[in-house]
Amino acid sequence: MTLSRRKFFTLAGATAATTLAVSPLEGLLARAAFGQTTPTTIGYGPLFPGADGLLAVPAGFQYREISRTGNLMSDGNPVPSNHDGMAAFQGPRGTTILICNHEIGGTGTTGKVQVPSDLAYDALCRGGTTTLVVNSNRQLVKQFASLGGTIRNCAGGPTPWGSWITCEEDVSGTSSERVQLHGYNFEIPASATGPVKAVPLTAMGRFNHEAVAVDPATGIVYQTEDRGDGLFYRFIPNVPGKLAEGGRLQALRIGTNSSSAGSVNTASGFNIGQRWNVNWVDIPIPNPTTDNVRVQGRNLGAARFARGEGIWYGNGEFYFCCTSGGPGSRGQVFRYIPATETLDLFVESPSAGTLRAPDNICIAPLNGDLIICEDGDAPNFLRGVTPQGQLYDLARNTLNNGDSEFAGACFSPDGQTLFVNIQNPGITLAIWGPWETRI
Secondary structure, three states: OOOOOOEOOEOOOOOOOOOEOOOHHHHHHHHHHOOOOOOOOOOOOOEEEOOOOOEEEEOOOEEEEEEEOOOEOOOOOEOOOOEEEEEEEEOHHHOEEEEEEEOOOOEOOOOOOOOOOOOOOOOOEOEEEEEEEEOOOOOEEEEEEEEEEEOOEEEEEEOOOOEEEEEEOOOOOOOOOOOOOOOOEEEEEOOOOOOOOOOOOHHHOOOOEEEEEEOOOOOOEEEEEOOOOEOEEEEEEOOOOOHHHOEEEEEEEEOOOOOHHHOOEOOOOOOOOOEEEEEEEEOOOOOOOOOOHHHHHHHOOEOEEOOEEEEEEEOOEEEEEEOOOOHHHOOEEEEEEOOOOEEEEEEEOOOOOOOOOEEEEEEOOOOOOEEEEEOOOOOOEEEEEOOOOOEEEEEEEOHHHHOOOEEEEEEOOOOOEEEEEEOOOOEEEEEEOOHHHOO
């Protein structure tokens, strides 16, 4: 990566660019390479628990619960459960629009995203998304179901054209309770004022979807797969910005190996900074009736990645996490550069205390820090990584001893408010404070 004062990382579709002298992950890598430890004075200082028992945050920071499972929404239905991936969009009159995934599996009514049956993808399935409108005072104006009838909406990604792609992390087939195949992406406009009809983007592939990021220059969508033997995909739309009109699904291949027996497994045995030339293979049947998209790719030599999860875009480069990759299955971050068609191992966790299997990730627009949602053993933290690679604690989940993951971290368009979810029991929070005082 070439360093410059204009370098930035940002989620595709975000409204504010971040100016960095060095990226957080580059700095973290450099510190690890020289055996440096993280100073305890970095960040915003010690964390102090709030009176309501939800979070511990630094002095000077405040937070507010803006939505919780079971609360009554403006559409008359209760807030669904299992909050997960989320993105923020600029709304009218200074509002922020949040679209939130609900990672709910199975069928039934408990905690379900309730939408009219003619708009639901699979009427008995419980997953989907809700849309929240939050005013400039960080108060909820309204919340409503915006997509339903799906299963395990885990992560996804915002688009440069103002929508959220929500991803099913499930490949269930049909049964007496499910009349549709699952394992698809769906798109929700940020401008939606009620539930939209759930239309599966079948050409983008049927597999265990995790997250997506869009190249704003080309409209190509890059996708991760949350499986131990998952692949890294891209979808080339026939018409950029119009994903429902079809396109080509491809998987990344390292070198020119076309042998399934020799397809590269990146889970271990690679060095940080090692770079490979890559190319892409077409997936012959992107929408199969069986869960074999990754097998099709491997048969053509596609590389295997250990549980691909969060992905983000910046300055013509894509970074994606492999939660269980590397020694001890502690996690890796890879970088793919479309302009040079190269891939390198960017970060590999040296210890659980340094980097602990990151899940959802975002960038703080005002200082360029990388914000990591932890999904591991209690207690779970929101961790920050400065542009110089120094780690610090931003918040700690204190609810039920912190045994639930953080998810969906994203900043308001003005960069002043961090929105985040506690997945269980399902709470959306707004956090704000003196972001400019970070040491």
